[in-house]
Amino acid sequence: MKLTSKGRYAVMALADIAKFDAIGPVSLRDISLRQGISILYLEQIFLKLKKHNIVNSIRGINGGYTLIKNPENLKLSDIFKAVDEKVKTVSCNKNSKKGCNGKSNKCITHNLWDELEIHINTFFEKRSLRDLVNNNK
Amino acid sequence: MKLTSKGRYAVMALADIAKFDAIGPVSLRDISLRQGISILYLEQIFLKLKKHNIVNSIRGINGGYTLIKNPENLKLSDIFKAVDEKVKTVSCNKNSKKGCNGKSNKCITHNLWDELEIHINTFFEKRSLRDLVNNNK
DNA sequence: GAATACTTGACTAATTTAGTCGGGTATATA
DNA sequence: TATATACCCGACTAAATTAGTCAAGTATTC
Numbered sequence: 001m002k003l004t005s006k007g008r009y010a011v012m013a014l015a016d017i018a019k020f021d022a023i024g025p026v027s028l029r030d031i032s033l034r035q036g037i038s039i040l041y042l043e044q045i046f047l048k049l050k051k052h053n054i055v056n057s058i059r060g061i062n063g064g065y066t067l068i069k070n071p072e073n074l075k076l077s078d079i080f081k082a083v084d085e086k087v088k089t090v091s092c093n094k095n096s097k098k099g100c101n102g103k104s105n106k107c108i109t110h111n112l113w114d115e116l117e118i119h120i121n122t123f124f125e126k127r128s129l130r131d132l133v134n135n136n137k
Numbered sequence: 138m139k140l141t142s143k144g145r146y147a148v149m150a151l152a153d154i155a156k157f158d159a160i161g162p163v164s165l166r167d168i169s170l171r172q173g174i175s176i177l178y179l180e181q182i183f184l185k186l187k188k189h190n191i192v193n194s195i196r197g198i199n200g201g202y203t204l205i206k207n208p209e210n211l212k213l214s215d216i217f218k219a220v221d222e223k224v225k226t227v228s229c230n231k232n233s234k235k236g237c238n239g240k241s242n243k244c245i246t247h248n249l250w251d252e253l254e255i256h257i258n259t260f261f262e263k264r265s266l267r268d269l270v271n272n273n274k
Numbered sequence: 275g276a277a278t279a280c281t282t283g284a285c286t287a288a289t290t291t292a293g294t295c296g297g298g299t300a301t302a303t304a
Numbered sequence: 305t306a307t308a309t310a311c312c313c314g315a316c317t318a319a320a321t322t323a324g325t326c327a328a329g330t331a332t333t334c
Binding site for chain 1: 152
């Protein structure tokens with residue numbers, strides 16, 4: 001079981017913005033320098049964050065990104081959802097005849113994975129970006 | 138984030154044994170047939186389960202595997218541990234100068250990942266193999 | 275002694291992930 | 305209005321991981 005860095009980076013970058021956006025939009029260049037994340041990779045991540053209405057972008061010379069919600073209303077689960085970070089319940093194949101097909105012939109672990117997924121989601125839903133930033137001050 | 142099938146297979150196979158070992162040791166061949174898992178892959182998994190004292194093996198013509206503990210004392214966390222299924226807190230590199238080095242310069246997500254790991258482990262520690270088998274009867 | 279079933283390490287193919295590249299477009303400011 | 309900055313976007317690549325196979329055993333029972 002593994003957590004990908006895409007989700008981690010997204011959280012780090014947004015926390016960075018939360019810290020510094022009093023002055024104005026925060027550029028990926030700055031985030032990259034402060035957090036040590038490749039700027040090209042950040043671009044990819046922010047594309048998704050923008051599509052999911054987590055950040056606004058401002059183009060041009062003093063441009064950058066700003067948070068749409070304020071940090072206490074931004075749940076970590078929203079962030080992970082935006083960058084496709086999710087628990088995969090792995091290969092309960094709908095068309096297979098033996099093993100679990102996700103319907104009547106439920107494999108014994110099927111419910112377990114479902115429960116775990118809920119368990120983890122709850123964890124991230126209880127935490128906002130503000131919680132994170134505060135914890136690390 | 139992803140759960141591998143190795144862990145899932147291990148749980149399925151052990152649950153299968155729990156169901157059928159009243160008669161005697163359960164062979165991988167039988168598990169393979171009932172659960173639809175490749176027998177060669179099962180061999181790999183059971184090597185690890187044996188090394189971690191979760192199953193006993195009996196060779197020869199009526200051989201197979203038996204559980205060492207009874208199902209109510211076998212925690213799912215033990216099973217996952219045995220087959221190397223674990224939450225990875227990803228790349229907080231001890232020697233990197235920028236970003237998180239796991240020591241003083243903790244990245245903002247570091248604690249979060251630690252907490253999540255504990256959260257998930259707790260989930261699996263609260264569940265025994267018996268719980269699983271019962272739920273699906 | 276033959277069949278069955280566990281033992282073990284090495285190998286391979288497929289998938290996923292992390293990260294890069296190239297070529298854009300928009301905008302502020304000098 | 306030129307230009308530098310910074311966002312936009314799709315395609316690509318390399319590395320790592322995972323799922324699963326192969327080959328060549330050894331032990332045990334009937």
